Amino acid sequence: MPSTARVLCLSLLALLAATPTATAAEGWSLTPAGGGRPTFYAEGEPGTTLQDTVSVTNPTGHPVTVRLRGTGIPITFADTGVRVPARTRADVPFTATVPATAPPGDRTGTLVARDTEGREATVRLRLRVGGPKLEALTVEHIAVHGDRITYELVNRGTTPLTPSLAVHATGVLGGTLLDRTARTLPVRLPPGRRLKLTEPWPGRPAFDAVEVRLTVTATGGAHDTASTSARFVPWGAVAGAGGALAAGGALLLVRLRGRRRRAGDEGSAMAEHPCTEAELTGAVS
Numbered sequence: 001m002p003s004t005a006r007v008l009c010l011s012l013l014a015l016l017a018a019t020p021t022a023t024a025a026e027g028w029s030l031t032p033a034g035g036g037r038p039t040f041y042a043e044g045e046p047g048t049t050l051q052d053t054v055s056v057t058n059p060t061g062h063p064v065t066v067r068l069r070g071t072g073i074p075i076t077f078a079d080t081g082v083r084v085p086a087r088t089r090a091d092v093p094f095t096a097t098v099p100a101t102a103p104p105g106d107r108t109g110t111l112v113a114r115d116t117e118g119r120e121a122t123v124r125l126r127l128r129v130g131g132p133k134l135e136a137l138t139v140e141h142i143a144v145h146g147d148r149i150t151y152e153l154v155n156r157g158t159t160p161l162t163p164s165l166a167v168h169a170t171g172v173l174g175g176t177l178l179d180r181t182a183r184t185l186p187v188r189l190p191p192g193r194r195l196k197l198t199e200p201w202p203g204r205p206a207f208d209a210v211e212v213r214l215t216v217t218a219t220g221g222a223h224d225t226a227s228t229s230a231r232f233v234p235w236g237a238v239a240g241a242g243g244a245l246a247a248g249g250a251l252l253l254v255r256l257r258g259r260r261r262r263a264g265d266e267g268s269a270m271a272e273h274p275c276t277e278a279e280l281t282g283a284v285s
Helices: 003-019 234-265 268-283
Strands: 029-032 039-042 048-060 064-071 075-077 080-084 088-097 105-115 120-129 135-144 150-156 164-170 176-184 194-200 208-216 223-232
Touching: 029 120, 039 088, 048 064, 048 080, 064 075, 075 223, 135 194, 135 208, 135 223, 150 208, 150 268
Parallel strands: 039 120
Antiparallel strands: 029 048, 048 088, 064 080, 064 105, 075 088, 105 120, 135 150, 150 194, 164 176, 164 208, 208 223
16 A cells, blocks of 8 residues: 555544544443434424434443433433443434524534433534524613713624714813713623613713713614713812802801891890880780
8 A cells, every 4th residue: 555545544543533422431422313413403483393313322242221310401311321232232213302492503412411420421412503694683671870880781682792882971061071982882681681881981970961962883784873961060060169159148148137136236225115115005904
């Protein structure tokens, strides 16, 4: 055999040997029925039920009993407890149900077999969910709380989204107070999910009426814009100014009263006796 052909042959054998197998420590294995498939693969619309068969092979000299279960995707086996005699293979039919609310895209499940000794073998199931893809995203419930902006993102489509956010704020005179260009957020929003987030605003004005606008975008054309208004008032300074005004008003009132009393004192020498009589007239019975 030529050296080049020998190298290719050895490489092919190495690849075949590297093919993943779900084999337990005692030698029994779990594989898709029919051979030639390292994993299960299925396609279906939401709400449909798909059928296939898994094989438990026991090459040992003693029987093996395993229990079957599925994870990640609703999987139902024809029999969850299987006893496989020595040097025998058991084929177990199963169904995988595509959830009625599943969005289009790929999902992954696992078929698991566990023997009485606690040893496990697994086989992956890849499921592609059909249906139209829809990218839709909204930004809601925007509010300004001190030095932060809170908001909620809602994925109203059928595909997962990684949104980007742009922030813009203007003051009462129209000047730009905040202008942050779109940046990708470190979140992944599944279909139908709502997520509450916070945007810091450490340099927000101390005294102003502002308009805050948030714009969110995502791949596929999903986008939305929403805004809110807020007023920043330094209540401590206002309270201090109000206290100063109140104190000034009280001082002015005291001074006015003092002036009135001094003005009354100038005519008290002639008015004092008649005033006393008037008081006594009312007091004598």
